[in-house]
Amino acid sequence: MDKLYIVIPAYNEQDNIRKVINDWYPVVCKAGEGSRLLVIDDGSRDDTFKVLKEEADEKDRLTVKQKANSGHGPTILAGYKQALKEGADFVFQTDSDGQTNPNEFEAFWELRNKYDIIIGDRTERGDGFSRIVVTNVLKFVILLCFHVFVKDANTPYRLMKAETLKKEISYVPNDYFLSNVLLSVIYKKHHRKMKFIPISFLPRQGGVNSINPKKIFKIGIKSLVEFVKLNRIIEGR
Numbered sequence: 001m002d003k004l005y006i007v008i009p010a011y012n013e014q015d016n017i018r019k020v021i022n023d024w025y026p027v028v029c030k031a032g033e034g035s036r037l038l039v040i041d042d043g044s045r046d047d048t049f050k051v052l053k054e055e056a057d058e059k060d061r062l063t064v065k066q067k068a069n070s071g072h073g074p075t076i077l078a079g080y081k082q083a084l085k086e087g088a089d090f091v092f093q094t095d096s097d098g099q100t101n102p103n104e105f106e107a108f109w110e111l112r113n114k115y116d117i118i119i120g121d122r123t124e125r126g127d128g129f130s131r132i133v134v135t136n137v138l139k140f141v142i143l144l145c146f147h148v149f150v151k152d153a154n155t156p157y158r159l160m161k162a163e164t165l166k167k168e169i170s171y172v173p174n175d176y177f178l179s180n181v182l183l184s185v186i187y188k189k190h191h192r193k194m195k196f197i198p199i200s201f202l203p204r205q206g207g208v209n210s211i212n213p214k215k216i217f218k219i220g221i222k223s224l225v226e227f228v229k230l231n232r233i234i235e236g237r
Contacts (some may be wrong), residue, residue, distance in 0.1 A: 001032030002112065005088035007079035009072055010096040011042040014051055021055050021062065023102050024094070028061050031109075034087070037062045039096070040079050043069030073179035080169060088162050093180070095156040099202045107197055108159045116164040116192040119184065120157030120199035138181065145227035146185050146234075151196045153184040164192055171234055182230060189234050 006024055010017055021039065028035040041049040041064065052064040067078060076093055083091045090112055094100045100120075108118045125132055135152060142150055158180065168186045172179050187194050 002089040003033070003087060004028060004031035004035040004090050004092060004109075005079075005083035005086070006035075006037045007076060007083060007091060007093045008037070008039045008096050009042055009075035009079065010039055010044065010048050010052070011069070011072070011075075012044045012046045012048060013096040014044070014047040016098045017048055017051050017096050018055060020096050020098050021052075021059070023098075025059055025062060027102050027105055032089070035061060036083075036086070036088075038079055038083060039064050040075050041066040042071070042075040043067060070175065071177050073177040074175050077169070077172060077174060077176070077179050080165060084162055084166055084169075090159060091162055091165055092159045093156060100157050101200055101202070104157075104197075104199050105159075111195065111197075112159060112161070114193070115195045116161050117184075117187050118159045118195045118197060119152060120155045120201075121152045121196040122155055122157075122201040123198040124200040141227065142181070142185060146189060146231050148185060148188045150184050150188055153181045154178070155199075156180065157199055158184075168192070171230075176226075186234055 004027075006028055008020065008024070013020070017039070021037065025037055028037045037059075039052055039062070041052060043066070049064070049066050052066075056062045056064045065078075065082070067075065079093070080091055092105070092108070104120070108120075111118055122135070135154070138153055139150065142148065142153055160183075164187075168183060168190065171186050172182050176182060
């Protein structure tokens with residue numbers, strides 16, 4: 001059976017993380033031998049890591065790590081690289097805020113051998129109008145800077161073949177904040193087999209989102225400059 005790694009970054013998620021672990025742990029238990037739920041604490045200032053250690057003591061397929069705070073993008077990259085290093089066949093990423101539904105994973109898993117990457121298309125969203133606007137603006141910016149259309153580039157619900165991920169992850173800088181966005185673009189520009197599957201996206205289940213509209217605006221301005229530079233690298237120019 002195929003070895004699945006589910007990568008979940010966590011930052012100040014003490015209110016959500018226990019439920020998220022218990023929701024997703026059965027998924028790795030159904031997958032092949034050696035499959036793991038990998039949760040990386042990004043230097044949380046609350047009791048997130050304490051909860052993670054408690055859960056890891058009870059679950060043999062749960063691996064928890066703690067690192068200095070560096071943001072969402074570098075944290076998921078660290079998770080992807082660890083999964084690849086430990087021999088994962090497939091890598092799935094989701095977030096620790098409880099907004100995604102593990103019951104929708106089976107449709108992705110059934111198609112795992114047909115595509116290099118399968119991404120959730122957030123057609124039913126409960127995360128607010130402002131986030132929908134950000135997603136739509138991002139589509140336009142990607143088209144402008146990279147000259148490709150990606151339906152939902154930043155969805156934290158993606159299943160990737162490890163074989164392909166090993167090749168494409170090298171284009172992403174280690175400290176890059178929008179790692180999933182850039183990976184989506186890279187897969188598209190390199191003509192990898194990509195599929196989008198509609199998923200639901202719930203409201204945040206507890207705690208406070210660390211990325212507010214002000215931060216999103218700053219990230220957006222910085223990304224415009226970086227996107228142009230990165231496009232040249234991806235295209236080999």
